[in-house]
Amino acid sequence: MDRKKFINTLSLAAFSIAACGNVREIDNTFRGDCETTNDILGPFYRPEAPERQDLTKEGLQGTVVEIKGKVLGKDCTTPLPSALVEIWHCNTEGEYDNDSKAFMHRAKWKTNQQGEYSFKTILPGKYLNGRLYRPAHIHFRVSEKNSLELISQLYFKGDPHIEEDPWASKKEAQARILPISLEDTKGNLVVNFDIYLKRKS
Numbered sequence: 001m002d003r004k005k006f007i008n009t010l011s012l013a014a015f016s017i018a019a020c021g022n023v024r025e026i027d028n029t030f031r032g033d034c035e036t037t038n039d040i041l042g043p044f045y046r047p048e049a050p051e052r053q054d055l056t057k058e059g060l061q062g063t064v065v066e067i068k069g070k071v072l073g074k075d076c077t078t079p080l081p082s083a084l085v086e087i088w089h090c091n092t093e094g095e096y097d098n099d100s101k102a103f104m105h106r107a108k109w110k111t112n113q114q115g116e117y118s119f120k121t122i123l124p125g126k127y128l129n130g131r132l133y134r135p136a137h138i139h140f141r142v143s144e145k146n147s148l149e150l151i152s153q154l155y156f157k158g159d160p161h162i163e164e165d166p167w168a169s170k171k172e173a174q175a176r177i178l179p180i181s182l183e184d185t186k187g188n189l190v191v192n193f194d195i196y197l198k199r200k201s
């Protein structure tokens with residue numbers, strides 16, 4: 001898909017915003033409203049991405065980073081095992097792999113008994129949306145049998161394009177703009193993204 005078509009498709013993409021950051025009374029107890037907010041699906045999702053945690057391969061250009069966290073229930077504390085986490089993102093040049101059998105920069109993985117997931121991948125680049133660059137981002141689709149499906153995006157703290165992006169600049173996206181941290185003294189980078197799902201009613 002070329003960029004012009006992407007822009008047209010993007011304008012038609014549905015998105016919704018959930019409440020975030022409130023504390024409210026549910027069943028006579030007060031709970032934080034930690035639910036992860038939605039973002040646009042975008043036009044580049046492909047089903048049938050391979051099950052893998054390591055999206056890198058020898059010779060691949062880019063800065064390697066581990067994206068990890070937990071998938072939790074709406075009570076903000078209960079881990080959700082066997083939640084399916086799908087991610088996809090562009091390469092360092094801002095291009096998505098939309099047709100190759102290699103499914104570059106695309107993967108899915110189920111959370112373990114502690115609700116944990118992790119992927120080893122590279123930091124994505126940026127691409128034009130009209131005359132503006134979208135900030136670097138990783139798309140997420142998360143499904144779990146008792147939860148509502150989440151479609152969202154992760155952004156990176158300090159990205160200069162967040163402010164002008166129609167989606168990343170929303171108040172609801174703030175909890176998804178995350179720092180890239182040094183994980184150890186070897187220089188390995190990590191982003192921790194805990195995901196809170198809303199229970200099916």
Ligand SMILES: [Fe+2]
Nearest residue numbers: 042044137139
């Ligand atoms: Fe994207």
